Amino acid sequence: MDRERVKFRIGKDKAFMALVILLSFFSMVPLFLILFYIMRNGLSSLSWEFLTELSKPVGEVGGGIANAIVGSFLLVVIASLPAIPMGITAGVYLSEHKRGRLSYLLRLAVEVLQGTPSIVIGIIAYLWLVISMGGFSALSGGVALGIMMLPVITRATEETLKLIPDSLKEASLALGVPYYRTILKVILPAGFSGIATGILISLARIAGETAPLLFTAFGNPFMNLNIIKPVNALPLLIYNYATSPYPEWHSIAWGASCVLICIVLILNFVTRIIAQRWKVQF
Amino acid sequence: MESTVLRTAGLSAYFGDNRAVKDVTLSIPEKMVTTIMGPSGCGKTTLIRCFNRMHELIPDSKVEGKVFLREEDIYAMNPMIVRRRVGMVFQRPNPFPTMTIYDNVIAGYKLNGLELSRAESDRIVKESLGKAALWNEVKDHLRRKGTFLSGGQQQRLCIARALAMDPDVLLLDEPTSALDPKATAHIETLMTELKKTVTLILVTHNIAQAGRVSDFTAFLYLGELVEFGSTGQLHTAPRDKRTEEFLRGKFG
Numbered sequence: 001m002d003r004e005r006v007k008f009r010i011g012k013d014k015a016f017m018a019l020v021i022l023l024s025f026f027s028m029v030p031l032f033l034i035l036f037y038i039m040r041n042g043l044s045s046l047s048w049e050f051l052t053e054l055s056k057p058v059g060e061v062g063g064g065i066a067n068a069i070v071g072s073f074l075l076v077v078i079a080s081l082p083a084i085p086m087g088i089t090a091g092v093y094l095s096e097h098k099r100g101r102l103s104y105l106l107r108l109a110v111e112v113l114q115g116t117p118s119i120v121i122g123i124i125a126y127l128w129l130v131i132s133m134g135g136f137s138a139l140s141g142g143v144a145l146g147i148m149m150l151p152v153i154t155r156a157t158e159e160t161l162k163l164i165p166d167s168l169k170e171a172s173l174a175l176g177v178p179y180y181r182t183i184l185k186v187i188l189p190a191g192f193s194g195i196a197t198g199i200l201i202s203l204a205r206i207a208g209e210t211a212p213l214l215f216t217a218f219g220n221p222f223m224n225l226n227i228i229k230p231v232n233a234l235p236l237l238i239y240n241y242a243t244s245p246y247p248e249w250h251s252i253a254w255g256a257s258c259v260l261i262c263i264v265l266i267l268n269f270v271t272r273i274i275a276q277r278w279k280v281q282f
Numbered sequence: 283m284e285s286t287v288l289r290t291a292g293l294s295a296y297f298g299d300n301r302a303v304k305d306v307t308l309s310i311p312e313k314m315v316t317t318i319m320g321p322s323g324c325g326k327t328t329l330i331r332c333f334n335r336m337h338e339l340i341p342d343s344k345v346e347g348k349v350f351l352r353e354e355d356i357y358a359m360n361p362m363i364v365r366r367r368v369g370m371v372f373q374r375p376n377p378f379p380t381m382t383i384y385d386n387v388i389a390g391y392k393l394n395g396l397e398l399s400r401a402e403s404d405r406i407v408k409e410s411l412g413k414a415a416l417w418n419e420v421k422d423h424l425r426r427k428g429t430f431l432s433g434g435q436q437q438r439l440c441i442a443r444a445l446a447m448d449p450d451v452l453l454l455d456e457p458t459s460a461l462d463p464k465a466t467a468h469i470e471t472l473m474t475e476l477k478k479t480v481t482l483i484l485v486t487h488n489i490a491q492a493g494r495v496s497d498f499t500a501f502l503y504l505g506e507l508v509e510f511g512s513t514g515q516l517h518t519a520p521r522d523k524r525t526e527e528f529l530r531g532k533f534g
Contacts, residue, residue, distance in 0.1 A: 165376070167372055167374055167376040168376055168378065168379070170336065170339075170372065170376070171372065171376040171377075171378065171440070171443075172378075172389075172393055173336065173339065173365065174334060174336060174365055174369070174370040174372075174444075175365065175366065175369075175389060175390040175393060175394070175443070175444075175447060176361075176362040176363065176364070176365035176366035176390065176394060176447070177362070177390070177393040177394055178362055178394075181393055181394070181395070182393070185392075185393050186378060186380075186393065189380045190378075190379055190380055192380075280379045280380060281379055281427075281429050282379050282429070
């Protein structure tokens, strides 16, 4: 007597499954469209010269984006140097002190910082550094990007360390190991893969940030390694070239987009490999 | 009478305002197995965590009274030193997941930054694993991660790790509660072997286990030390009514 009803339920089940698969598929479409467009328009401009030469004046054929690649790398290094140790330390503090006034304030700060529009962070870096130092600089751009990395690393560290069982910490303390050595030699190594993943994700994120660089790193048509001078970056170059009226610059912007996307993809792959390779089993 | 290695005088332990251990005074004889027995939540674990100053790590906790290790007040000593002399094995095996079996055994030295020569560390690893009856099973896999071992082997690895520091006292906090009967039997045999060289304090709520392995038994109920005596006497002729009821399975 219930056969009809069971059939109906199985049918409903299948329809639901189909809907889930369809929607999951649709969510992948934008990514593949982006990749497709960038590859189609950008691959043709890629060459060894494109990666190693400086840009040429309007009207001349060829030219590369070496200054932007080096500039982006410089900015990422400047951002990472303070952001990685500060982010990890803050994450350790949060996971060690789940309650308390400082934890509450720190957690609030991290959340607000994570939600702060990147252009606002750029303005802050402009007020702090560009105005006080009297000019645009790689340093100010790096600081802006570092502020963006900070909450991501703090969050990743906290979430990773929260999953480490307390018994591990007790095992170390019960051997007479001081607290600071327990954190440095037991807890942080056990959380290595999660923390490294957080760092790489934050790098992938800031590598493509444009807004905070507009009035900090500013852009520079020449190669520059001086951190108190303006420097070019891949997203800045894309922004400037893509909004220019020259078709040859447009193709350079496509090529640079292609390079940027490849860097982000590689970072994501490395992240996955690290997460698997150094996964700790408790 | 046996010599005393560890004794408490009017020891109380608190979680916030909750007094989990109430005015306990007892003496632990050297190179014997002493069991702390009692129903769940009676303060057994809290009591032994006062013996290596682990209780104070819990926020809002407090300890009153005194604990003497070879007549030295441990609450006047550096806790790091106390914990090296009073080893601990936990309910769940907790080897360091990032370390090899070898490194787990000498973790107490490595993590404390104590330098060991190669020969010395080899000797300590072999001896400690031997004492923990694990050497024959792992001697060919010393470079593998400790977490690859079975639960019972992991627990013996944790015992070896504690023994490597050459402690005066080894605290065992329900060391077999997460293990199967076979691994449990193995650890129990090991305990009777270990007491030749080190004083053991075993926490258990398993009456049969207390009867099998221990020389002395303390019965703890609602944080109070109800009775302390030789295991034989306490199991056959308990002096207190509460002990008798616990042994007969009326509660706990």
